[in-house]
Amino acid sequence: MVTRQLPRPAEVFELMKLRKPDLNSRRRRLSAALTIDDLRTIARRRTPAAAFDYTDGAAEGELSLRRARQAFEDVEFHPDVLRPAEVVDTSTQILDGSSALPFGIAPTGFTRLMQTEGEIAGATAAGTAGIPFTLSTLGTASIEDVRSANPTGRNWFQLYVMRDREISYELTRRAADAGFDTLFFTVDTPVAGARLRDRRNGFSIPPQISLKTIANAIPRPWWWFDFLTTPKLEFASLTSTGGTVGELLDAAMDPTISYDDLAVIRELWPGKIVIKGVQNVPDAVRLVDLGVDGILLSNHGGRQLDRAPVPFHLLPKVVREVGDDTAIMVDTGIMNGADIVASVALGADFALVGRAYLYGLMAGGRAGVDRMIEILRGEIVRTMKLLGVQSLGELEPRHVTQLARLVPVPESAEEAAETAPRPELPREGEAKGTTRATRSRPKSRAATSASTRGAAPVEAVEESAGGGDR
Ligand SMILES: Cc1cc2nc3c(=O)[nH]c(=O)nc-3n(C[C@H](O)[C@H](O)[C@H](O)COP(=O)(O)O)c2cc1C
Numbered sequence: 001m002v003t004r005q006l007p008r009p010a011e012v013f014e015l016m017k018l019r020k021p022d023l024n025s026r027r028r029r030l031s032a033a034l035t036i037d038d039l040r041t042i043a044r045r046r047t048p049a050a051a052f053d054y055t056d057g058a059a060e061g062e063l064s065l066r067r068a069r070q071a072f073e074d075v076e077f078h079p080d081v082l083r084p085a086e087v088v089d090t091s092t093q094i095l096d097g098s099s100a101l102p103f104g105i106a107p108t109g110f111t112r113l114m115q116t117e118g119e120i121a122g123a124t125a126a127g128t129a130g131i132p133f134t135l136s137t138l139g140t141a142s143i144e145d146v147r148s149a150n151p152t153g154r155n156w157f158q159l160y161v162m163r164d165r166e167i168s169y170e171l172t173r174r175a176a177d178a179g180f181d182t183l184f185f186t187v188d189t190p191v192a193g194a195r196l197r198d199r200r201n202g203f204s205i206p207p208q209i210s211l212k213t214i215a216n217a218i219p220r221p222w223w224w225f226d227f228l229t230t231p232k233l234e235f236a237s238l239t240s241t242g243g244t245v246g247e248l249l250d251a252a253m254d255p256t257i258s259y260d261d262l263a264v265i266r267e268l269w270p271g272k273i274v275i276k277g278v279q280n281v282p283d284a285v286r287l288v289d290l291g292v293d294g295i296l297l298s299n300h301g302g303r304q305l306d307r308a309p310v311p312f313h314l315l316p317k318v319v320r321e322v323g324d325d326t327a328i329m330v331d332t333g334i335m336n337g338a339d340i341v342a343s344v345a346l347g348a349d350f351a352l353v354g355r356a357y358l359y360g361l362m363a364g365g366r367a368g369v370d371r372m373i374e375i376l377r378g379e380i381v382r383t384m385k386l387l388g389v390q391s392l393g394e395l396e397p398r399h400v401t402q403l404a405r406l407v408p409v410p411e412s413a414e415e416a417a418e419t420a421p422r423p424e425l426p427r428e429g430e431a432k433g434t435t436r437a438t439r440s441r442p443k444s445r446a447a448t449s450a451s452t453r454g455a456a457p458v459e460a461v462e463e464s465a466g467g468g469d470r
Pocket residue numbers: 054055056106107108109136137138139158186276298299300301302303331332333334352353354355356358
């Protein structure tokens with residue numbers, strides 16, 4: 001029997017916590033964002049559809065991007081218990097310099113189009129947080145302006161080798177003179193990928209004003225106000241404007257770039273050099289043999305060859321082959337700090353984030369980029385504490401299983417028979433009829449820990465299916 005009473009004002013008052021309303025709408029908006037997905041939702045509301053879609057979209061059917069994000073969601077973590085990690089150290093050394101977190105900001109083109117503060121917001125936020133910022137060849141702030149905005153932080157430069165080689169060589173020299181310490185040579189863009197959203201939106205640089213864009217502008221007046229009242233959108237390097245992004249890229253990129261270009265760039269560049277867009281083990285091995293300082297496993301955020309391999313899946317194999325000799329980095333699909341922790345556990349030295357940064361930028365300019373870093377930092381710290389590790393160096397492959405969703409089709413009947421799941425006698429606590437993936441080759445550390453837990457790790461299934469780098 002419940003005893004009831006009349007509500008007592010003093011008790012009700014105790015329950016009521018009246019918070020002072022924050023009159024700063026940007027701060028209010030950003031503090032309500034708890035995840036990168038939340039930042040994306042705000043970004044979408046505030047940015048014209050064509051600019052948002054240019055950022056959010058990928059190539060063709062956007063399968064690569066979806067698969068890359070799915071692969072991170074398909075991570076299973078294995079925490080150790082009763083291992084206190086009250087304080088965790090998220091700092092790391094990368095390419096002879098330090099970073100407060102195991103990720104940096106990826107190079108993105110046309111950034112001021114998404115939000116007028118553009119690269120300067122990215123560079124200053126990165127500098128304040130103690131992480132590297134990468135400026136794109138197609139950046140909308142100059143090399144020198146980025147350097148002035150982030151004078152003591154680490155600035156990296158991303159290079160496209162263009163048809164007119166002299167433009168690329170000149171940019172390389174300027175970046176070196178401005179003290180950028182690392183050059184990312186992007187190699188996955190011999191031609192532009194088919195960004196269908198841009199074609200459907202009639203997206204062009206600069207944006208064309210049409211009835212559709214005017215209708216789209218009405219609920220987003222601040223974007224247009226910023227766009228029309230700040231200096232004209234210009235590229236740090238390219239003088240040509242006009243046409244869709246694809247047309248612009250095609251005009252600038254050169255389908256004939258090759259290892260010969262790498263040799264020339266290495267001669268010109270005094271700092272560290274990383275190859276961005278490596279997508280198989282043999283290429284990684286060849287590049288390391290040529291003496292590059294780093295490899296960035298990336299499919300350009302799914303914006304180039306759709307259905308390209310998921311970089312996160314490629315990671316353990318590349319680490320096994322060349323991880324001791326060179327810095328291995330990864331990008332594409334990172335939406336959560338836990339994705340970065342999983343990458344480090346599987347041997348990545350560093351990660352880059354592209355869209356996560358741009359969602360933050362579109363959601364709130366510089367403050368939005370700060371919020372993006374804060375969200376990822378919080379997720380990294382919490383994941384490490386829950387795993388029971390105090391530093392990034394303590395993360396090991398055994399902490400992570402990559403669960404397999406799509407696996408290669410076996411090449412022969414024998415392989416098919418070998419890889420078919422076999423019924424096993426149920427272990428204690430396992431349901432009858434449970435099957436486990438079998439392996440035909442020696443186990444790696446990651447696969448061993450995973451298979452003992454009854455999961456089907458990506459590596460294990462791929463190897464037993466003969467699915468190496470095809
Ligand atoms: C809007 C946008 C523009 C990009 N521009 C460039 C670029 O100019 N050069 C380059 O090497 N990569 C570029 N990228 C690819 C990023 O550097 C990075 O590889 C990718 O965004 C990582 O995937 P994520 O967006 O899922 O984090 C761009 C990506 C986006 C989303």
